[in-house]
Amino acid sequence: MVDYEKLVGSIYDCAANPELWPDALALIRDAVGGAYALVGFVDLSEMSQGQQPFFKRHNSVWDEEWLLKLERALMLIPGGGGLQNTDVDESWTQLSRTPEAEFQTSDFYKSLIQPMNLRDTINTPYIRRPTMMGMLSIPCSQTRQPYGDVEARLTGNLTPHVRRAMMINDIVDKGNMATMLYRKVLDTLSVAVFVVGLGRRVKFTNARGDAMLRDDILLGLNNQTLQAKRTAGAESALDDAIDRALKGDAAVGISGIGVPLIGTNGSRAAAYVLPIAGHDLRGEMGPGHCAVFVANRSEQQPLVIEILRTLFDLTVSEARVAALLAKGEKPVSIATTLDVSVNTIRSHLKHAYAKTDTADQTSLSALIHSVLPPIVEV
Amino acid sequence: MSPNYDTLVSSIYDCAANPDLWPHVCCEVRDALDAAFVVVGLIDKAEPHQRQAKWHRRNSPWDERWLDTLHEMTLSDPKQNTLHALDTDVAWTQLGSMPENTFRQTEFYKLWVEPQKLRDTLNIKYLCRDMQQGILGAYTKANRAPIRVHEKKLAESLSPHIRRAVLINDLTQAGLQTQRLFRHVLDKLSVAVFIVGNSQRLVFTNAAGDQMLSEGEYLKCVSGSLQSRRDVGQATGFEHAVETALKGDTALGTVGIGVPLMSSTGDRAAAYVLPLSGHDVRGDLAAGHCAVFVTRRGEHPPMAIDTLRSLFDLTASEARVALLVAKGDGPQRIMQALGVSVHTVRTHLKHCFAKTGSPDQTALSGVINTLLPPLK
Numbered sequence: 001m002v003d004y005e006k007l008v009g010s011i012y013d014c015a016a017n018p019e020l021w022p023d024a025l026a027l028i029r030d031a032v033g034g035a036y037a038l039v040g041f042v043d044l045s046e047m048s049q050g051q052q053p054f055f056k057r058h059n060s061v062w063d064e065e066w067l068l069k070l071e072r073a074l075m076l077i078p079g080g081g082g083l084q085n086t087d088v089d090e091s092w093t094q095l096s097r098t099p100e101a102e103f104q105t106s107d108f109y110k111s112l113i114q115p116m117n118l119r120d121t122i123n124t125p126y127i128r129r130p131t132m133m134g135m136l137s138i139p140c141s142q143t144r145q146p147y148g149d150v151e152a153r154l155t156g157n158l159t160p161h162v163r164r165a166m167m168i169n170d171i172v173d174k175g176n177m178a179t180m181l182y183r184k185v186l187d188t189l190s191v192a193v194f195v196v197g198l199g200r201r202v203k204f205t206n207a208r209g210d211a212m213l214r215d216d217i218l219l220g221l222n223n224q225t226l227q228a229k230r231t232a233g234a235e236s237a238l239d240d241a242i243d244r245a246l247k248g249d250a251a252v253g254i255s256g257i258g259v260p261l262i263g264t265n266g267s268r269a270a271a272y273v274l275p276i277a278g279h280d281l282r283g284e285m286g287p288g289h290c291a292v293f294v295a296n297r298s299e300q301q302p303l304v305i306e307i308l309r310t311l312f313d314l315t316v317s318e319a320r321v322a323a324l325l326a327k328g329e330k331p332v333s334i335a336t337t338l339d340v341s342v343n344t345i346r347s348h349l350k351h352a353y354a355k356t357d358t359a360d361q362t363s364l365s366a367l368i369h370s371v372l373p374p375i376v377e378v
Numbered sequence: 379m380s381p382n383y384d385t386l387v388s389s390i391y392d393c394a395a396n397p398d399l400w401p402h403v404c405c406e407v408r409d410a411l412d413a414a415f416v417v418v419g420l421i422d423k424a425e426p427h428q429r430q431a432k433w434h435r436r437n438s439p440w441d442e443r444w445l446d447t448l449h450e451m452t453l454s455d456p457k458q459n460t461l462h463a464l465d466t467d468v469a470w471t472q473l474g475s476m477p478e479n480t481f482r483q484t485e486f487y488k489l490w491v492e493p494q495k496l497r498d499t500l501n502i503k504y505l506c507r508d509m510q511q512g513i514l515g516a517y518t519k520a521n522r523a524p525i526r527v528h529e530k531k532l533a534e535s536l537s538p539h540i541r542r543a544v545l546i547n548d549l550t551q552a553g554l555q556t557q558r559l560f561r562h563v564l565d566k567l568s569v570a571v572f573i574v575g576n577s578q579r580l581v582f583t584n585a586a587g588d589q590m591l592s593e594g595e596y597l598k599c600v601s602g603s604l605q606s607r608r609d610v611g612q613a614t615g616f617e618h619a620v621e622t623a624l625k626g627d628t629a630l631g632t633v634g635i636g637v638p639l640m641s642s643t644g645d646r647a648a649a650y651v652l653p654l655s656g657h658d659v660r661g662d663l664a665a666g667h668c669a670v671f672v673t674r675r676g677e678h679p680p681m682a683i684d685t686l687r688s689l690f691d692l693t694a695s696e697a698r699v700a701l702l703v704a705k706g707d708g709p710q711r712i713m714q715a716l717g718v719s720v721h722t723v724r725t726h727l728k729h730c731f732a733k734t735g736s737p738d739q740t741a742l743s744g745v746i747n748t749l750l751p752p753l754k
Contacts, residue, residue, distance in 0.1 A: 005535050005538070008384075008387055008539070009538055009539065009542065012391055012394075012539070012542050012543075012546070013542070015391070015394065015546055016542075016545065016546045016549055157384055160384065160388055161384070161387070161388065161391075164388055164391050164392070165391070167395065168391065168394050168395050168546060171395050171550065172546070172549065172550055172553065175550060175553040175554055175557060176553055178557050178581075178582070179553060179556050179557040179560060181573050181581070181582065181654055181667055181669075182557065182560035182561060182564060182573075182582070183560060184654045184669070185564060185571060185573065185654070185669045186560060186563060186564070188652055188669060189567075189752070190752075191752055193563060195559055195560075195563060203559070204556075204559065204560075231688075232688040232689050232691075233688045258682040258684065258685030259685070260685050260686075260688040260689035262689075268689050268690070268749070269749065270685050270689060270749050270750075272753060274566055274753070276559065276562035276563060276566065289559055289562075291562070291563045291566060293566070293752075293753060295748065295749055295750060295752070307648050310637065310638045310648070311638050311646050311648050312646075325740055326740075326744060326747075327744055328736065328740060328741035328742075328743075328744035328745065329740075329741075330737060330738060330740065330741075358706070359708065360708055361738075361739065361740040362703055362706055362707070362708055362739045362740055362743050363706030363707070363708070364706075365706070365740045365743045365744060365747070366704060366705055366706030366743055366747065367706060369704075369743070369744075369747035369748075369750075370673070370674075371647075371648050371673050371674070372673065374567065374568075374569055374671075374752030
């Protein structure tokens, strides 16, 4: 007999780490005396949209191909209709519903149960809602007696714990899900983002930030702390800015502290250091965190053409000229690049001014920069 | 085994999801152990900047003034050493560790136990890791027998569950912390960010997005879903782009790039719709999500003059001129804004060109604009 306390404990281990279900289910299988144990979850909500019901299951080691076949044959279970009316934490056993002789004549028995030398099955719902059902299901082998009250009591005691473990896991998962979505958004930004915590240690880097550290031109990591390769100001300007922001220095203000960076190749960029720990964060977690944003002049985005066309109805040629202009090119060099006359370029520009309500090259260029999203090219 | 063991265990794990329920668990354990009150304590030394250990306490109702002195009392008590030496999940009782007569002569008894009409104590260490120790304490009344063996056993069987519940909660809290940090970062962006889930449901809005929604221009949130303002006669390109992105269509192509949005006054903003679904977002349970970025023609975020000066060795006046150029102003406007002559502006500009390596105003504007952070 498996120690009941251990059994319960192993179920809750899965609340934090669902990958442990096979272990917990192996313990349950042995305690009940089954061939395998499975917790399965059917979500019928997407059936209304014409999709297959969604199955999710965890099980102790068993033939996975056979289990897939079983999923598709659920509707064929003799007496299975009663399963849907079984209360949560109550047990349904195959052979108490259908006499064994009758059960053995069913297709379900012949195609699935018999080939695996199985006999009875005990099913105990742990969750039942209009569109979803979760069940603990434990078939037994032909060599043992059909299930009785002892097993029904045991599974009925265990399913509340299974339910609670699943719910805790849902809460953990929902949090993880939100965190992951935020991270993905941060990864789409063209600006490098570093979240820095206690001791100036980098806690998070977005994709652009990773690339910046890999390049090792503007910023590097030393002992998990962010290091400026060179600054145009004091050598410790970045460290000082981060320290001030970590302290939540009110003087840092909303716009943060700008730190001019000079790359090892002479390129220039500005790092912006902002405190991000509001009161809600600092109270619980000691000193605050800060974010370092680095915008770098080498980032040019050919999205411009699409944007100008959709926003201002520019033609492709006009948009192309405007995009090159925003990159800093002059009409003469644009003419060379596009292999057209300077006059053509000037006429494109004139149309672009009119459509965007701008007066000249400088204001058109500024407009383009203001509508560019800070995201990397997709 | 106590008949309500399963209920007790269930209550303990409810605290994994909601730590506010610990006092409730303390009551249940108190009743199961026939105690006067029960304390679930955690001694936390995790914060290096704190010199003193932090003592968190959850308990069943009892005079809080007495409980406030408990930690100090136990620290001054000689038995503290015994407590430290306790093995995890092994129950220790006061009267099991020394004769009652001896105990009654201790200061702890006279100052703390006797005045409250208490008698025996059960302590069990449910958690012991580097910087944290967790102890469950049950205090019995003077009018009952000392703690019995089966009560010790019950406490010992609950201890691993308390540990697990605390650890699960830690995990959840750590996740929440990261989530909040990310949200704070997104709130700093000047671009409006929306995360949209199934059925165009708005899942997240950053601060700039909130601002945009409250202005009611370009986009609105109708019964939880993000919509463009169709009342101003615009096409449904936005809705189409979002739907396509939600399907996780990798062939979204340029549909999501620069979708025009119109305001009631005819101003335009550009929306960028990006699918966020990927392998790690459980495509199975959570159908796709997408991110919507909205930029509009507007004021630039100001760049600190000082930052610009030190980046390119500009003088304050040159930096001021350069920032106006980046905003789109020509020499005439700059002249008016700064109250200087065209000649002066031209001179400043010439220096700016030389120092930033730009041949002209447009190039200078490009250089400065790419250095501007997309921040509020």
